[in-house]
Amino acid sequence: MGAPLAVEDIAKQAENYEYNVHIPLRYWLRTADTLQKEARQYENEGNDCQTYLLLFRHAQLVLSDLSSHPDRLLPENQKALKAARLAVNNDLRKLEVIKPRIEKRHAEYLARRRAQQQTLENLEGNETQALRLPQELDGLSSNRAPARVTSYEKAALDGEDHRSLAAKLAQREVRRRNAARRSVRQAGVSEEEEQQRRGGGVWGEWDTQLRQESTVDDLQAQIQEVARIQNEQYAATNFSRPSSTQYTSTYNYPSVPQKSAQERWSNPQATGSLPVRPPKEQFRRPSDSLPRPPALPPKPPISQPPSSAVEHSRPPPIPGKYNEYIPSAPPIPGKYLDSNTPTPRPASPSPSLDEFTFKPSAYLESGAPLRTVFLPRELRHQFMSAASPNTRKNLETCGILCGILKNNALFITRLVIPEQTSTSDTCETVNEQELFDYCDKEELMVLGWIHTHPSQTCFMSSRDLHTHVGYQVMMPESIAIVCAPTKDPSWGCFRLTDPPGKQAILNCTQPGIFHPHSVSNIYTEALKPGHVVELADAPLEVLDMRPRK
Structure with a gap:
């Protein structure tokens, strides 16, 4: 093994x-x-x-x-x-x-x-x-270092016995993929080029590389934006003569025995009497003055400048407005959830999540192994809530189960409700290509489907069987969930037997919505002891593509 x-x-x-x-x-x-x-x-x-x-x-x-x-x-x-x-x-x-x-x-x-x-x-x-x-x-050998796994x-783990670990793994992988997609969008790569690069194998570590490149570009853009705002604020204060109506200052000017450099700078041609030195206490600006800048942290004590600096013709620093603005600005928030992000973020699972794989949890009737499919426990509740208007009208509703592959297990992470037409016994998707284009763009795999029986019992009709065989041909682990809210049991999770169920449906040419099949053992339960495991705290997103009425 x-x-x-x-x-x-x-x-x-x-x-x-x-x-x-x-x-x-x-x-x-x-x-x-x-x-x-x-x-x-x-x-x-x-x-x-x-x-x-x-x-x-x-x-x-x-x-x-x-x-x-x-x-x-x-x-x-x-x-x-x-x-x-x-x-x-x-x-x-x-x-x-x-x-x-x-x-x-x-x-x-x-x-x-x-x-x-x-x-x-x-x-x-x-x-x-x-x-x-x-x-x-x-x-x-006792002196030999352990090799890389x-x-x-x-280690091959059983999905049923390690549900909590599987939930943490799914949460981390969804966060990573979302961050990678954001970095691609913010790097200016179009969706078409992104798909072409993925499909053509141009990007090996495309998500990491783009995250690093985008972080540098975005940080530079943010710094330039902060500088632009500061320049506008600096120009708006009209520093021809500092006054109490232009800004509020907590700066204490040093006492000098002769005319200060500040006075000579503001009015170098003045020959008359000097203006009155402003008091040292903090000024209060009138209500119609410029907006107050953000509060600054306390400044360290300012030492007395040497006498040579007093006689220097350069004006003193502008108090509390420009030079001290940048250190007091709040830190620029990071855009990506990676290990280099300085801002607080949710704690991620340990790297040990990558040191195991999930072993097959069940087998087809032919003996072929089936990978574990983790099903969010909240999925049925979310789906029935979205289907409730149709259910009250005795109309079927269907949804597509999409997800990801990680550590040899399949995780259902998104429920997509496509545009559809419904009757009391059937449900047909409209514009199926739009659904598949969405899955390709989001790097999602189709893992099965879910639909309601508003007034019937929980079973797979002949129409359901012919619908599901298309999913199971694409992936043997694909599942079909039937919800019958008025009956008991109210739901079931199924797959075609293989053999004989899948082969019987593929070879069936009988017309009509409802017709019998010669095979009795045509489908079976997929929940444990099958290959499907319900998972609490699993990430799940619901997308309703139906037009709003």
Whole structure:
């Protein structure tokens, strides 16, 4: 378990998928896009094996299968198919980079296994040396520093037993992605260019790099803005002669035995009597004077200037208005939630969150593993609140479950309610491409869907089954949630059996909204002991794309 595989074994696994030509090409194109998103996430986490498998599968699917699909000549599919073919070129370049690392890791593994086998043979029947057997088998030495944990050596945790850890991980990842998107927008990169860079692999650590570049540019812009405001305030005070109607000062002028430099500066040509020195106590300006500047902190005691400075022709510093303004200005708030931000921010989880992975929590009927899907506990309440107007009218409502991939687990983090048309038994999305464009822009994966049965029981109708098979073709872990608020049970979380349910629905050609199927075991519960785990304190955002009435 967890042993590094050979490149040939990974390629063989990548080719092991079911391709059905009767599935519309648009579903397969979404599947190809999902494979790309998963591969990018595993690549960021350093999982070379899974990255190689997904990129190889994407290239195989696009070049061998989709290029000959009957729907390839339809105008609405040609643009997406062309983009998928271009992405394959990037796949092939990455495969060439990853392949030597996998081969080296596998060779090291085989060498370690041979050494372990030789140790077993040498220690056979020797009880004294057998005491050191575990250390010898691990290939470790007491003086050897621990090696960096690689992706396949990380601890594999059960999602059900580590819900709190999963919630912290999801919260941190959502904050990181939101900060990265803000840095991209503030750096002036258009949405189209952003998607092109992501899809083309131009950015490796694109979020970190842009955050660093944007921080410098934004800080400079803020400093320039502060200087501009100060210059305007400085010019507005008309310093031809300081007076009590222009500003309020707490500055105590030093006593001098002769005419001060301040007086000579304000009226260098005066030959008459000198103006009266203003009193040392604080002046009070009239109500119609200029706005009072922000309160300044107490100043340190000012030492008596030397006599040479008194005779100098340069005027004394402007009291409390310009020179002292910058230190007293409030600190410029940071824009990005990273480790260099000086402003207070919520405490982030420990870096140990990256030192583990979630193990598969369930398996398909075929034996294929299913990754854990974490479902926010508040999602149903939020959805039923948004669907309540339709529910009162006996109309169905549907929503799309979107989320992210992290540490080999899937987190539902966003509920999108698309524009739709409804009846008492059906619900159809309108402008589905707008929904997928939004998911692409937000780097979200479609993990399933949710809908209501306003007056029926909680079950998967034949129409629901045909709808869900499109989701499960894109991702085996996809789920369908049914809410029946007037019945008991009031909700359920389901998936198609695989086999026989998915294959039966894909091969079904019966018309009509409601029709029977010959397979009885066509769908099953997805909650524990399935692969879905409800998660409290999970991040969740709701987006209602329906037009306001």
